Amino acid sequence: AGSASLRLVLGGSRCDGRVEIFQHGTWGRVLDDHWDMREASVVCRQLRCGEAETAYNPPKPQRGTGPVGLRGVRCAGHEANLTLCNTSLPESMLAAGIAEDVGVVCRGSRQVRLVNGPGRCAGRVEIYYQGSWGTICDDGWDLPDATVVCHQLGCGGAVEAVGSAQFGEGSGQIWLDAVNCSGAEAALWDCPAGSWGQHDCGHKEDAGVVCSEFVDLRLENSDGCSGRLQVFYNGTWGSVCSNSMTPKTVSLACKELGCGDGGFLETRLPYGRVSGPAWLDRVECGERNSSFWQCPSAPWDPQSCDDLQDETHITCNDREKIRAVGGENGCLGRVEVWHRGSWGTVCDDSWDMQDAEVACRQLGCGPAVSALDKAAFGEGTGPIWLEQVECRGTEPSLQDCWARPGDSGACRHKEDAAVNCSGER
Ligand SMILES: *[C@@H]1O[C@H](CO)[C@@H](O)[C@H](O)[C@H]1NC(C)=O
Ligand SMILES: *[C@@H]1O[C@H](CO)[C@@H](O)[C@H](O)[C@H]1NC(C)=O
Ligand SMILES: *[C@@H]1O[C@H](CO)[C@@H](O)[C@H](O)[C@H]1NC(C)=O
Ligand SMILES: *[C@@H]1O[C@H](CO)[C@@H](O)[C@H](O)[C@H]1NC(C)=O
Ligand SMILES: *[C@@H]1O[C@H](CO)[C@@H](O)[C@H](O)[C@H]1NC(C)=O
Ligand SMILES: *[C@@H]1O[C@H](CO)[C@@H](O)[C@H](O)[C@H]1NC(C)=O
Numbered sequence: 001a002g003s004a005s006l007r008l009v010l011g012g013s014r015c016d017g018r019v020e021i022f023q024h025g026t027w028g029r030v031l032d033d034h035w036d037m038r039e040a041s042v043v044c045r046q047l048r049c050g051e052a053e054t055a056y057n058p059p060k061p062q063r064g065t066g067p068v069g070l071r072g073v074r075c076a077g078h079e080a081n082l083t084l085c086n087t088s089l090p091e092s093m094l095a096a097g098i099a100e101d102v103g104v105v106c107r108g109s110r111q112v113r114l115v116n117g118p119g120r121c122a123g124r125v126e127i128y129y130q131g132s133w134g135t136i137c138d139d140g141w142d143l144p145d146a147t148v149v150c151h152q153l154g155c156g157g158a159v160e161a162v163g164s165a166q167f168g169e170g171s172g173q174i175w176l177d178a179v180n181c182s183g184a185e186a187a188l189w190d191c192p193a194g195s196w197g198q199h200d201c202g203h204k205e206d207a208g209v210v211c212s213e214f215v216d217l218r219l220e221n222s223d224g225c226s227g228r229l230q231v232f233y234n235g236t237w238g239s240v241c242s243n244s245m246t247p248k249t250v251s252l253a254c255k256e257l258g259c260g261d262g263g264f265l266e267t268r269l270p271y272g273r274v275s276g277p278a279w280l281d282r283v284e285c286g287e288r289n290s291s292f293w294q295c296p297s298a299p300w301d302p303q304s305c306d307d308l309q310d311e312t313h314i315t316c317n318d319r320e321k322i323r324a325v326g327g328e329n330g331c332l333g334r335v336e337v338w339h340r341g342s343w344g345t346v347c348d349d350s351w352d353m354q355d356a357e358v359a360c361r362q363l364g365c366g367p368a369v370s371a372l373d374k375a376a377f378g379e380g381t382g383p384i385w386l387e388q389v390e391c392r393g394t395e396p397s398l399q400d401c402w403a404r405p406g407d408s409g410a411c412r413h414k415e416d417a418a419v420n421c422s423g424e425r
Contacts, residue, residue: 004021004022004023004069004081004082004083005021005022006019006020006021006022006043006046006047006081006082007019007020007022007027007047008020008043008047008103008104009064010058010062011103011105011109011131012109012111012128012131012132012133013108013109013111013128014047014049014108014109015044015047015049015050015105015106015107015108015109016103016104016105016106016109016131017103017104018058018062018063018064018101018102018103019043019101019102019103019104020064020069021069021070021082022069023069023070026066026067026069027066027069028066028067028068028069028070029064029066029067029068029069029070029101030068030069030070030073030082030101030102031068031070031071031072031099031100031101031102032070032071032072032073032100032102033072033099033100034074035055035056035057035100035102036055037052037055037077038074038075038076038077039055039073039074039075039077039082039085039102040052040054040055040104040105040106041075041077041078042075042077042079042080042081042082042084042085043082043104043106044104044106044107044108045079045080045081046080046081046082047106047108048108049106049107049108049109050106050107050108051106051107052104052105052106052107053105053106053107053109053130054104054105054130054131055102055103055104056102056103056104056105057100057101057102057103058101058102058103062101062103063101064101070082070087072087073085073086073087074086105130105131109128109131110127110128110129110187110189111127111128112125112126112127112128112149112152112153112187112188113125113126113128113133113153114126114149114153114155114167114208114209115167115168115170115407116167116168116405116407117167117208117210117214118214118216119214119215119216120153120155120214121150121153121155121156121210121211121212121213121214121215122167122208122209122210122211122214123167123208123209124165124167124168124170124206124207124208125149125188125206125207125208125209126170127175127176127188127189129173129175129189129196130196132172132173133170133172133173134170134172134173134174134175134197135170135172135173135174135175135203135206135207136174136175136176136177136179136188136206136207137174137176137177137178137199137201137205137206137207138162138163138164138201138205138206138207139177139178139199139201139205140178140179140180141161141163141179141207142161143158143160143161143183144181144182144183145161145179145180145181145183145188145191145207146158146160146161146209146210146211147181147183148181148183148185148186148187148188148190148191149188149209149211150209150211150212150213151186152186152187152188153211154213155211155212155213155214156211156212156213156234157211157212157234158209158210158211158212159210159211159212159214159234159235160209160210160235161207161208161209162207162208162209162210163205163206163207163208164204164205165203165204165205165206165208166208167206167208168206168404168405169203169204169206170203170206171203171408173197174197174199174201174202174203174206175196175197176188176189176193176194176196176199177193177194177198177199177200177201178193178194179191179192179193179207180192180193210235212233212234212235213233214232214233215231215232215233215293216231216232217229217230217231217232217253217256217257217292218230218232218237218257219257219314220237225254225257225259225263225315225316226266226313226314226315226316227313227314228311228312228313229253229311229312229313229314231279231280233279233280233300234300236276236277236279236302237276238276238277238278238279238280238302238304239276239277239278239279239280239304239305239311239312240278240279240280240281240283240311240312241278241280241281241282241304241305241310241311241312242265242310242311242312243281243282243305243310244281244282244283244284245265245283245284245312246284246285246286247264247265248285248286248287248289249283249284249285249292249295250262250263250264250265250314250316251263252285252289252290252291252292252295253292253314253316254314254316254317255291255292256291256292256293257316259316259317259321262316262317263314263315263316263317264314264315264317265312265313265314266313266314266315277302277303277304278302278303278304278305278310278311279300279301279302279304280297280298280300280304281297281298281301281304281305281310282296282297282298283295283296283297284296284297321337321338321362321397321399322335322336322337322338322359322362322363322397322398323335323336323338323343323363324336324359324363324365324418324419324421325377325380326377326378326418327377327420329424330363330365330424331360331363331365331366331419331420331421331422331423331424332377332418332419332420332421333377333418333419334375334376334377334378334380334416334417334418335359335398335416335417335418335419336380337385337386337398337399339383339385339399342382342383343380343382344380344382344383344384344385344386344406345380345382345383345384345385345406345413345416345417346384346385346386346387346389346398346406346416346417347384347386347387347388347389347406347410347411347415347416347417348373348374348411348415348416348417349387349388349410349411349415350388350389350390351371351373351389351417352371353368353370353371353393354391354392354393355371355389355390355391355398355401355417356368356370356371356419356420356421357391357393358391358393358394358395358396358397358398358400358401359398359419359421360419360421360422360423361396362396362397362398363419363421364423365419365421365422365423365424366421366422366423367421367422367423368419368420368421368422369420369421369422370419370420371417371418371419372417372418372419372420373415373417373418374414374415375413375414375415375416375418376418377416377418378416379413379414379416380413380416381413383406383407384406384407384411384412384413384416385405385406386398386403386404386405386406387403387404387405387406387408387410387411388403388404389401389402389403389417390402390403
């Protein structure tokens, strides 16, 4: 009996959720009507999840339906695992009908993430605490605080600590306020701060960070898919040198830029000499690489190019950043936009004729006939990139319209937007 494993289910991590115990070859529920911190401490210890923070009985939607593995358990709190606790309560107690599932939140369930930013290493800071994700208030939010977050996420150092919900407003709890890290702490929650959930802030003050390892790609001085290739690293845009650059490198750069998946290196350079850093050289993408950022290169160095004539200028074949999928002629169908290296859909809430006008123009398909909703051309897969698109109708592209990024979770693919345009391609 001493070897029964435990797991926590339906939480946000392996260290929070409803408790299940493995016995006789199956996972069973643990039921108890007097579940408290003593039992929770034992569960957290057994799972190597740090101290217990909460012991609870899950609300109805999270209750189990499967077999019961353990009914009634009393711990002193110091036991090494749950089966060392008293699990042989008298029949009289069991007969009273112990019926409540049990759950725990351990300290090890705490997490930090960056959301709504342009990449993994930049965005709004969110903390998972007590089973829910919440934000940080920007009062006193500065570089040492951002440094702790960046280190914690393996994103290098901090380049910028941003406030005023520059990466969008979060929802739910505002978990921390007046964070005052020295910069050396291992985790954001080790820094001095107000108590959890205590603040005088609104989500419009949500804090964010940009870390040094946040990278991005652009074509400088270009409104299309041709120009001088630049990378963003350590807080600065810099050039990419063309030494050893392969055709595959150019095509992956085009793909990353949302400019199709082919292109060529410009060799006649009508461009002038530039100043500023040149971050990368010898980017040699091979057939096995599927993203620009996976490709081998010389190390990041602000003085990469010996001769600025080596700078990379590319022209991509495909100027499109949008497509209509599911209709016959490319001018009818589910609207998909290219973003961060993959095609994703657009949510239909507030999708209207002005939005469809812009999409049709961008597709080269003439004026719009109708704006269609509810996945009229089937459900897409992959990300929902845009939500609540609000075009005036005159913008050159959907990406120029005001929109909410689609990662709030509010939309599902059954709400994918589509267009019917009057033209053909
Ligand atoms: C529970 O503790 C006992 C006694 O220390 C040990 O023999 C057993 O392996 C432990 N079980 C688990 C799952 O850790
Ligand atoms: C288990 O708890 C019950 C109820 O408190 C008690 O009567 C019983 O003696 C305990 N058994 C052990 C082995 O401690
Ligand atoms: C932040 O902490 C430093 C010591 O590390 C202290 O001097 C400073 O007053 C604190 N700032 C606030 C706003 O509490
Ligand atoms: C990144 O920027 C920091 C501060 O500006 C600097 O100390 C560091 O050397 C830079 N790293 C690189 C690789 O340039
Ligand atoms: C990218 O391709 C190179 C060979 O061209 C290979 O060594 C490297 O492991 C690849 N990287 C990834 C992440 O696929
Ligand atoms: C698209 O518009 C045309 C009129 O231009 C109409 O005939 C056709 O039925 C429409 N298709 C859909 C799927 O709404």
